[in-house]
Amino acid sequence: MFYDDLGFIYVELVNFVKAEAELVNDLDRWLYVLKNMSSLNGLSTYLRKPIFEKLFQLAEYSKLKPEEREMYNVSLRNKWDAESIRSSQEERLKRAREKAMAEGKAEGKAEGEVIGKAEGKAEIIKNLLSSNKCSISEIAELANVTVEFVKQIEAEKAKGK
Numbered sequence: 001m002f003y004d005d006l007g008f009i010y011v012e013l014v015n016f017v018k019a020e021a022e023l024v025n026d027l028d029r030w031l032y033v034l035k036n037m038s039s040l041n042g043l044s045t046y047l048r049k050p051i052f053e054k055l056f057q058l059a060e061y062s063k064l065k066p067e068e069r070e071m072y073n074v075s076l077r078n079k080w081d082a083e084s085i086r087s088s089q090e091e092r093l094k095r096a097r098e099k100a101m102a103e104g105k106a107e108g109k110a111e112g113e114v115i116g117k118a119e120g121k122a123e124i125i126k127n128l129l130s131s132n133k134c135s136i137s138e139i140a141e142l143a144n145v146t147v148e149f150v151k152q153i154e155a156e157k158a159k160g161k
Helices: 026-036 050-062 066-131 136-143 147-159
Strands: none
Touching: 026 050, 066 136, 066 147, 136 147
């Protein structure tokens, strides 16, 4: 004990004698793994925890030969690059869809306004034609359309539309 808040506890792994089935808490599991790491082939049901899985992955990586480790690192970099490319493509596609949707809405709204104005003018022209008070050229001037458009509405009205 150095002082009240700091001290060392020494553990002798050779004195740890519990079997795998006797492991009760995490301290027992850690001591068991540290003592038997060299003889374990994989994780047993008693050691199925993410921290021990990570420990085994690190142990497997550390026992690779230098050329195997380099090959593993290259494959990891390739995997990360492919994932990065895929995620950036998905993000670009998402942005392109959003932009296309916004443009489509704006275009549809503008087209709807044009159609609405044309229908409104056609209704005004029909009413003016029904009143028989104005000539076709006067109606075209009042509605701010061409004479041909007024004649087309007149023909449609005559057909019964």
